[in-house]
């Protein structure tokens with residue numbers, strides 16, 4: 001049975017199947033609602049039920065307190081509807097968000113490469129093209145692994161029937177261990193997407209600084225390939241952080257892009273290069289490389305950060321000390337798929 005849900009204050013109406021959550025239905029119909037964890041623990045997707053009957057589902061009492069339940073609040077990622085419903089959501093849609101609907105896809109593994117000692121490049125062929133914005137992510141299902149895992153797309157949107165992912169092995173992590181040890185070319189996987197609010201704000205002026213660490217290079221790679229393909233005229237600078245040379249992956253790709261495009265600069269930084277006498281590049285953390293390059297003056301730029309939380313925190317501090325404001329900094333709160 002299908003019910004309609006009206007989302008205020010935007011006045012959008014969506015159809016919600018009996019077994020769908022409000023969030024699933026909204027994303028699949030191209031209507032963005034705020035969310036993060038997707039399974040009832042963070043509270044980001046809290047909405048107010050104004051009218052109609054809703055089953056709150058499996059919401060954690062920490063994410064949705066009893067007093068909030070009594071006030072008619074629900075978590076959109078857990079709640080199913082039992083009648084036509086009106087909800088009120090705190091929606092602040094970015095004008096640059098294109099809002100492509102989430103769909104399900106079947107994908108065939110075409111190639112698995114060793115990008116670094118700990119990161120594999122996973123290439124999949126989709127059963128049909130996926131429209132997405134560079135920087136977004138997919139949810140991948142793996143055999144024997146409970147629940148989907150989020151991975152950022154590394155390919156640009158022009159390669160719409162392919163998926164490239166960078167997968168770091170998380171010790172003890174069921175999904176990344178499966179990908180590193182068992183997955184084979186020819187295997188079929190199910191995935192859904194696109195998800196996420198990490199994308200280049202084309203309407204906002206300013207040159208672009210990308211700061212990436214570890215397998216967090218995937219989103220910036222997609223965004224930079226897309227910008228260069230679109231002949232975007234802004235200056236683009238990528239700071240890529242890694243521990244040592246073996247962990248600094250896709251270096252050839254970015255060195256080639258920097259040679260071929262006057263508006264692209266590539267600066268790798270190694271924080272553990274002492275055993276590598278041949279390393280002539282920056283030694284230190286990636287945010288320190290950015291500080292040195294810009295002489296700690298970032299004003300007028302927009303920064304896009306993707307990597308592990310300590311890298312993001314250090315980069316934000318450096319950028320704000322160098323006169324960027326919150327509105328100038330965009331980040332992928334790192335999706336540590338295990």
Ligand code: FES
Pocket residue numbers: 034035036037038039040041042043044045046063075076077078
């Ligand atoms: Fe985290 Fe719904 S998205 S609780």
